[in-house]
Amino acid sequence: MSDKKDTDYLITNGEEPIKVSYIFPNGDRYEGEYSMGAAGAMMRSGTGKHTSAGGVIYTGEWHEDKMHGRGTLQHPTGAIYEGEFKDNMYEGTGTYTFPDGSMYKGQFHKNRLEGEGAFTDTRGLAWTGEFHGKAALGLKMQYNLYTKQT
Secondary structure (H helix, E strand, O other): OOOOOOOOEOOOOOOOOEEEEEEOOOOOEEEEEEEEEOOOOEEEEEEEEEEOOOOOEEEEEEEOOEEEEEEEEEOOOOOEEEEEEEOOEEEEEEEEEOOOOOEEEEEEEOOEEEEEEEEEOOOOOEEEEEEEOOEOOOOEEEOOOOOOOO
């Protein structure tokens, strides 16, 4: 793949997507679909799996050599993001599970919690409201009321 930001692609005439298994010089690996940029550089495009030498794994959609569309990003720490990406960033609706098991489900903008969402802590308590990066004023705790079946 390339560090160049070519945006013009060669279009195949109704052919199947081109698939590749590629190992980068730094040890990263990509298996999936690609297209050729105008300068002839391979660019991840379509669906594929990228595994970094450090153990970060992205499985999902690519566009112009960037994570773009739906996908899952798994970190070696155990943190997982599942949702929408745009230009290599969390963007739109998604779920981020922290290494301790707590979870945020809601809106993201440029890798930040941004907008309506719900945070569930490690005890299972859920807090809903508007999130703005690290700030989340006025959250409301959800109560799970249930009746005991006899």
